[in-house]
Amino acid sequence: MERERLEPEVRPGDGPDLTAPSEREAGHDAWLVEQARRGDQAAFEEIVHRYERRLTKALYHLVGDIEVARDIAQESFLRFYQALHRFDASRRVGPWLFRIAVNLATDWRRRGRHLSTRARAQQRGVEPTSQVGYPEADDRALAEEVRHVLNQLPEPYRLVLVLRELEGLPNSEIAAITGRKEATIRWRLAQARQMFKELWHARLNGHISHPKDDS
Amino acid sequence: MFSFFRTQWTCRRVRRRLPLLVGGDLTGREQLQVEAHVASCERCRQELCQFEQSAAALQALAESDAALAIPSVLPELRRRLATPRPSSIRREHSFSAAALALLGSLSVTAIVVGTMLVQWAPPGRGNGPSAGAETGGKVAATPTQAVQSSTRQAVAAQLDMAVLASNGSPTSDETAVSDQTQCRYTLDLATPMDAYEPALDEY
Ligand SMILES: [Zn+2]
Numbered sequence: 001m002e003r004e005r006l007e008p009e010v011r012p013g014d015g016p017d018l019t020a021p022s023e024r025e026a027g028h029d030a031w032l033v034e035q036a037r038r039g040d041q042a043a044f045e046e047i048v049h050r051y052e053r054r055l056t057k058a059l060y061h062l063v064g065d066i067e068v069a070r071d072i073a074q075e076s077f078l079r080f081y082q083a084l085h086r087f088d089a090s091r092r093v094g095p096w097l098f099r100i101a102v103n104l105a106t107d108w109r110r111r112g113r114h115l116s117t118r119a120r121a122q123q124r125g126v127e128p129t130s131q132v133g134y135p136e137a138d139d140r141a142l143a144e145e146v147r148h149v150l151n152q153l154p155e156p157y158r159l160v161l162v163l164r165e166l167e168g169l170p171n172s173e174i175a176a177i178t179g180r181k182e183a184t185i186r187w188r189l190a191q192a193r194q195m196f197k198e199l200w201h202a203r204l205n206g207h208i209s210h211p212k213d214d215s
Numbered sequence: 216m217f218s219f220f221r222t223q224w225t226c227r228r229v230r231r232r233l234p235l236l237v238g239g240d241l242t243g244r245e246q247l248q249v250e251a252h253v254a255s256c257e258r259c260r261q262e263l264c265q266f267e268q269s270a271a272a273l274q275a276l277a278e279s280d281a282a283l284a285i286p287s288v289l290p291e292l293r294r295r296l297a298t299p300r301p302s303s304i305r306r307e308h309s310f311s312a313a314a315l316a317l318l319g320s321l322s323v324t325a326i327v328v329g330t331m332l333v334q335w336a337p338p339g340r341g342n343g344p345s346a347g348a349e350t351g352g353k354v355a356a357t358p359t360q361a362v363q364s365s366t367r368q369a370v371a372a373q374l375d376m377a378v379l380a381s382n383g384s385p386t387s388d389e390t391a392v393s394d395q396t397q398c399r400y401t402l403d404l405a406t407p408m409d410a411y412e413p414a415l416d417e418y
Contacts, residue, residue: 048292049289052285052287052288057285060285070291074288074295077288077292142275147276149272150276165238166276171240186235189235189240191234193266193269193270196269197234197268197269200269200272201265201269204373
């Protein structure tokens with residue numbers, strides 16, 4: 001009982017609070033939402049600009065495919081737009097957008113990734129993006145190792161790790177995005193770190209296949 | 216030294232909190248109890264070391280992400296909105312005509328305004344509103360580069376160790392590698408007790 005009354009903490013270790021901009025920026029978000037509601041497309045586009053990179057990056061870690069991540073990000077912004085008239089201006093944009101995106105990513109995974117990246121791109125009439133990647137081969141190899149292990153975590157645990165460790169969101173934000181209590185997120189995070197640690201060290205000890213072994 | 220604790224926590228109780236300690240998610244008495252235990256328990260200290268190593272691996276991925284080039288979705292968003300068609304994510308869902316009409320009218324003016332807004336966006340937010348392939352270079356050129364390379368080396372050393380272990384390579388190399396992967400967690404014995412809060416117990 002007591003734990004649920006704890007104040008949300010924001011510590012330096014939380015990193016940049018990506019879905020919770022400063023008061024001034026949160027105010028600016030609210031202003032943009034208001035403008036977009038009145039039909040100001042530029043305001044809506046700025047919302048896209050403000051959030052699309054962090055949103056797509058998080059989605060990339062959830063679905064493991066940058067093109068699918070971009071698709072889902074796009075869809076999230078559309079749904080956000082469609083729901084603008086229902087948006088409570090006292091709420092913050094970031095958690096709402098992330099919540100839409102996370103739900104879409106979950107749906108997508110449940111539906112079994114039935115379309116390949118290329119098929120999706122062809123369906124849209126555009127070429128798959130080929131420039132996406134890391135600048136150095138070493139970085140890419142290392143990132144792939146970690147990503148491979150991360151992908152083995154059950155979804156709810158991967159989600160909290162991605163939002164916290166990769167996106168630097170504080171637990172209070174993750175709670176808002178996932179609709180859980182902060183205390184729940186805290187312990188889910190503990191379990192997720194435990195699982196990741198075990199998988200990572202199993203990988204180090206050669207008990208997990210190398211990503212390049214898969215196909 | 217830690218005699219102000221009536222009882223030392225058990226290994227089991229401490230271990231459940233090590234993943235929280237490593238991420239800076241413990242405070243007050245709970246943190247002090249766990250730290251006190253780790254200071255005097257070699258096995259829990261080794262466990263904590265493993266958490267640090269896996270946390271460093273995730274950190275390396277996060278840092279690589281900073282240089283990840285992600286083209287903006289806006290061009291596709293505009294194209295898709297200009298041509299009425301069902302959602303590519305959930306095909307049963309279609310957009311309202313009003314939204315399509317409004318969004319379809321996104322114009323060159325909007326692009327120009329969008330560009331201005333990007334420039335006008337607040338500085339110092341590495342993961343800020345930037346979009347498009349050009350962000351890769353921009354984000355990579357942050358002061359975290361030194362940290363990036365050291366994290367990468369530490370994690371790369373972990374991987375090297377794994378290779379050495381699986382190849383059964385000479386121990387001299389292992390020694391050299393393990394020097395780079397020492398656990399860095401140091402107990403902050405100066406932490407005051409003023410941040411007391413009830414221990415979050417027993418889930
Ligand atoms: Zn112990």
